[in-house]
Amino acid sequence: MKRIFLVGYMGAGKTTLGKLLADRLNFEFIDLDLYIENRYHKTVGSIFAEKGEEEFRLIENNMLHEVGEFENVLIATGGGTPCFHDNMEYMNRRGITVYLKTTPEVLHRRLKIAKGKRPLLKGKSDQELMDFICMNLERRSPMYEKSVLVFNADKLDTYEELEHSVNLLAELILERLGTDYR
Numbered sequence: 001m002k003r004i005f006l007v008g009y010m011g012a013g014k015t016t017l018g019k020l021l022a023d024r025l026n027f028e029f030i031d032l033d034l035y036i037e038n039r040y041h042k043t044v045g046s047i048f049a050e051k052g053e054e055e056f057r058l059i060e061n062n063m064l065h066e067v068g069e070f071e072n073v074l075i076a077t078g079g080g081t082p083c084f085h086d087n088m089e090y091m092n093r094r095g096i097t098v099y100l101k102t103t104p105e106v107l108h109r110r111l112k113i114a115k116g117k118r119p120l121l122k123g124k125s126d127q128e129l130m131d132f133i134c135m136n137l138e139r140r141s142p143m144y145e146k147s148v149l150v151f152n153a154d155k156l157d158t159y160e161e162l163e164h165s166v167n168l169l170a171e172l173i174l175e176r177l178g179t180d181y182r
């Protein structure tokens with residue numbers, strides 16, 4: 001079953017780490033948000049604004065089921081993906097799920113500078129952002145924790161840290177896949 005799903009909160013590093021990890025494992029990289037944006041010719045932000053979150057979650061569910069049919073792919077999901085519809089169960093049936101786990105403090109530091117293109121965070125003050133992350137992460141964690149693998153993704157800030165994390169995670173996944181792709 002050569003299909004990997006990265007899950008975790010916004011800012012956990014699914015997109016950043018995912019790209020490098022896919023290269024390392026020789027898997028095709030798919031970012032679910034980008035896949036949706038290409039298909040709908042709209043940004044995630046404008047889908048939220050024009051159709052609302054409920055409609056976005058239906059689109060996300062449909063597109064997940066589409067990419068979940070592909071082989072040899074590493075899919076970076078959106079932070080909310082595991083928390084709606086049958087998505088988490090579906091991913092666990094279709095491949096290896098990996099939870100990129102991060103503390104609220106690290107997420108806050110990253111998202112402070114990257115909240116603009118995330119509709120759920122837009123316009124929040126620093127304090128509001130911290131409160132939202134803590135509350136929302138607590139609610140979502142039980143879904144993330146259903147992943148097959150859990151990986152600490154707090155250290156992705158420098159190139160060295162990122163490379164180290166990619167190496168560690170690649171080892172973990174290769175072990176799980178039971179096949180040597182190196």
Ligand SMILES: Nc1ncnc2c1ncn2[C@@H]1O[C@H](COP(=O)(O)OP(=O)(O)O)[C@@H](O)[C@H]1O
Pocket residue numbers: 008009010011012013014015016017076079109110111113114
């Ligand atoms: N090149 C970069 N320069 C500065 N910060 C970055 C860079 N790449 C990622 N980050 C930070 O790390 C966070 C994690 O990025 P991302 O991979 O987009 O997370 P996710 O896909 O899980 O939401 C970003 O929101 C940003 O704060």
Ligand SMILES: O=C(O)C1=C[C@@H](OP(=O)(O)O)[C@@H](O)[C@H](O)C1
Pocket residue numbers: 008009010011014015033044077078079080081117118119120
């Ligand atoms: O957590 C969420 O509900 C969302 C996370 C985003 O993806 P990232 O986790 O890549 O930021 C994107 O799918 C959308 O803005 C909603």
Ligand SMILES: [Mg+2]
Pocket residue numbers: 014015031033076077078
């Ligand atoms: Mg992302």
